[in-house]
Amino acid sequence: MNYAFEEKSSRSYAETLEKLKQAITDNSFGVLYEVNLKDKIEGKGFDFANNFTVLEVCNPKLAKEVLDEQIEAGYFLPCKVVVYEKENAVYAGVLKPTVLIDMVGNDSLHAAAVNVEEILVKAVKSAV
Template sequence: MNFHYTVETDKSIDETVKALETTLKEEQFGVLWDFDLTAKLQEKGMDFDSPYRVLEVCNPKEADRVLKEDKVIGYFLPCKIVVYEDAGKTKIGLPKPTTLIDLANNEKLTEIATDVENRLIRSIDQAI
């Protein structure tokens, strides 16, 4: 079982992030934070020059559901989607929520994570 989902797009990093913001809204997810990891590493003196953005995304209704079931699951929130350049290609990916939630061994949480994962993957697929 693969712990992540990753696809390529012909869009630029910025175009991909804008497209994701739109498709995520359609699934009731918002981007809480758009973290430019490249800029932060360079600010700290690192020689990392490959574009790499981390989007922290959340659906408040789903976050509320999982936290009411088990507050420890908040350790896994918010969900992350990364947009980065690799070998001249723009890639979009996420760690699968089901992989993390499976650690909790709770069937109700697994059902919620499966739904969230499917919606996030659908958002990514529509953004490419």
């Protein structure tokens, strides 16, 4: 199962991260949380060589629509978007909302997941 959409970036890690945050904002989403996993892991005394940042993003209007339909879908909110380094390259991607929402088993939520996924994929593509 392909659970994520990702693309290799032609930009640096820092540039990709900043462009991605701007693209998310430009597409009516907000960044609720930004977690630098490299810093968190190293802060606990473990070595971690690669930069890896998780952005938890949300569009309140779309989230409310989904939660009003089925509150348990909240287990999958907010959406996760990442930027990371691997083998001297930078990648940006999104955990696919369509894959997650299919686990809920409510077909009426699929259209919302498709909409969110299209928006976040567009943001990733514009950032790389």
